[in-house]
Amino acid sequence: MNIELNIEPMGNWFPKTKELPLLIAGPCSAETEEQVLATAKLIERDHRAMVYRAGLWKPRTRPGTFEGVGSEGLEWLKKVKQETRLLVATEVAKAEHVEQAIEAGVDILWVGARTTVNPFSVQELADALKGHDIPVLVKNPINPDLQLWIGALERINRAGITKLGAIHRGFSPMSESKYRNDPKWKLAIELKRLLPQLPIVCDPSHIGGKRDLIEPVAQKALDLQMEGLMIETHIDPDRALSDAKQQVTPDSLKLILDEIVLRRAQPTDGEFVESLHSLREQIDEVDDELIKLLAKRMMLSDKIGESKKANNVAILQVGRYEQILNDRVAKGMKNNLSADFVKDIYEYIHQNSIKRQEKIMNEARIES
Ligand code: PEP
Ligand code: MN
Numbered sequence: 001m002n003i004e005l006n007i008e009p010m011g012n013w014f015p016k017t018k019e020l021p022l023l024i025a026g027p028c029s030a031e032t033e034e035q036v037l038a039t040a041k042l043i044e045r046d047h048r049a050m051v052y053r054a055g056l057w058k059p060r061t062r063p064g065t066f067e068g069v070g071s072e073g074l075e076w077l078k079k080v081k082q083e084t085r086l087l088v089a090t091e092v093a094k095a096e097h098v099e100q101a102i103e104a105g106v107d108i109l110w111v112g113a114r115t116t117v118n119p120f121s122v123q124e125l126a127d128a129l130k131g132h133d134i135p136v137l138v139k140n141p142i143n144p145d146l147q148l149w150i151g152a153l154e155r156i157n158r159a160g161i162t163k164l165g166a167i168h169r170g171f172s173p174m175s176e177s178k179y180r181n182d183p184k185w186k187l188a189i190e191l192k193r194l195l196p197q198l199p200i201v202c203d204p205s206h207i208g209g210k211r212d213l214i215e216p217v218a219q220k221a222l223d224l225q226m227e228g229l230m231i232e233t234h235i236d237p238d239r240a241l242s243d244a245k246q247q248v249t250p251d252s253l254k255l256i257l258d259e260i261v262l263r264r265a266q267p268t269d270g271e272f273v274e275s276l277h278s279l280r281e282q283i284d285e286v287d288d289e290l291i292k293l294l295a296k297r298m299m300l301s302d303k304i305g306e307s308k309k310a311n312n313v314a315i316l317q318v319g320r321y322e323q324i325l326n327d328r329v330a331k332g333m334k335n336n337l338s339a340d341f342v343k344d345i346y347e348y349i350h351q352n353s354i355k356r357q358e359k360i361m362n363e364a365r366i367e368s
Pocket of ligand 1: 029059111
């Protein structure tokens with residue numbers, strides 16, 4: 001299905017957002033007026049921070065945990081705006097949150113991962129946003145479903161919100177993982193490929209779930225040319241009422257940002273561009289060869305399919321498959337290719353061979 005989004009580049013959202021990457025920092029939750037203001041004033045000292053985040057209405061996995069201070073915190077965010085140069089952002093999950101946040105002058109709204117999964121909730125937010133001109137960032141759903149993420153972006157965009165972006169915060173892991181939420185970078189890259197004009201902010205705090213993963217995850221996101229970072233920052237992280245393990249102090253935030261290298265999106269240096277160009281030409285040639293070889297391999301496999309059909313032999317010959325895998329992995333390793341990589345490729349090739357042979361078998365059945 002065609003995806004048509006009408007998006008304004010992030011650089012036009014506010015005069016401050018011209019300077020990318022957009023850095024959003026602030027506590028997971030607003031807890032007290034003192035905590036909100038003290039954290040904001042320390043974050044403001046770093047010129048790289050542009051937006052202050054704080055969750056007021058907290059969607060929690062289990063009841064009985066801190067569910068946020070609610071609309072009372074809007075007054076504290078107003079003070080942050082009055083007393084610092086920071087813009088402010090908060091999460092909205094219901095129409096009344098949207099109305100109250102806009103009324104209080106919140107600059108940016110975000111939709112949480114647990115809300116993006118539910119089209120009814122997203123539509124409720126979209127309806128409440130109609131007629132307003134406020135930037136909205138949509139977090140990925142907790143499950144790795146790109147269509148659901150795109151669907152939520154479409155609903156908000158159709159309500160007339162053009163200052164629209166996505167937040168990549170990772171996906172609930174299905175098995176043991178070093179991340180709190182698996183980044184599944186491929187999905188974020190696919191979103192970029194499908195919607196190149198859509199800005200993506202990475203949330204390394206929720207991906208990592210612990211402090212020491214924030215910097216490497218943030219670096220990877222910037223290497224993939226994401227437009228912003230959202231980093232949970234608290235004046236006293238160990239005593240935070242939510243997400244304590246992943247929040248950092250404003251001082252640590254500064255150190256993390258100092259570590260991160262901003263690589264240029266487009267190289268300009270003449271000699272470098274020249275050699276890049278030549279290497280890319282060689283890659284194009286190798287890829288042409290690869291495609292021809294793959295086609296040749298599939299043709300041979302089709303011939304085997306025909307012959308299996310003629311001799312009434314089953315498609316899958318496990319022994320042969322096992323032998324191919326072992327042999328190709330060993331050869332790959334001799335050529336400095338990782339075993340996993342070669343195995344993955346041969347699994348794809350084998351699956352496709354089987355699919356083609358199945359088709360040949362079915363044609364046989366229809367004929368007979
Ligand atoms: C948050 O940003 O604090 C939050 C609740 O995040 P998510 O929706 O990504 O879980
Ligand atoms: Mn959080």
